[in-house]
Amino acid sequence: MQQRLAVVTGGMGGLGETISTKMAGAGYRVVVTYSPSNTKYRAWLEEMKGRGHSFSAYPVDVVNYDDCARKCAQIQGECGPIDILVNNAGITRDMTFKKMTKAAWDEVMRTNLDSCFNMTKQVMDGMIERGWGRVVNVSSVNGQKGAFGQTNYSAAKAGIHGFTKALALEVARKNVTVNTISPGYIGTQMVTAIPKEILDSKILPQIPLGRLGKPAEVAGLIIYLCSEEAAFVTGANISINGGQHMY
């Protein structure tokens, strides 16, 4: 059987890079999408080649429905049917609600939540027709419990799980699973950009494991959810947060 084709949005980013390389290592053909504003994509592809990975990469504006439609059609034309979609692309625009601008609200909602619709819409009919598919939506502990300075991000990330549950119901009988993962604070640039005193005084003390998570730990969970063995897991929201939030 041909190796399954996985698309990872934001596949060159902090978490995305590890998801892409670990999925490739697990035997998937991986297409990474990156933001059209990313000018360093060639250097990234070269670096990956040096590490033994030759990825196909496409600039996709996940905020723009028509661009997602065009690029997913191009990917499927050039690489084959998309079996797995990892909706990983996401941004933060942290500020307290008092300072929250409409632009910061809209940008986060569109990039983190609308993107799940824009991308999943392009691949779901094919998954249903072929009777197999995996969608993994990357949410956050902060969508489960809220976070100081993240009304926009927490709302978008909570919204992702509503999307997951409703879609999982609709496509379950076609052997397409849809799941959410909710990582806690993982050692990526998104987290290391938090002011150090806030990280040390407010965040790390809340994590029983006493450390940030590793991107590879999150990638391992995604690989499990994409596997044959995970066929009975759908509509789930799996926490991976070092014990920071249990429910």
Ligand code: CAA
């Ligand atoms: N809990 C409680 N109080 C907090 C707090 C927190 N997490 N963060 C800040 N405060 C307090 C500050 O101590 C300060 O208190 P005082 O006025 O008594 O000194 C007050 O709130 C205002 O804080 P700032 O001066 O920092 O206000 P600011 O407007 O300059 O910045 C902020 C606010 C942008 C929210 C900043 O505190 C910040 O960046 N916090 C981190 C937000 C965060 O956790 N983001 C997660 C990013 S990683 C991610 O999102 C990945 C994921 O999925 C987990």
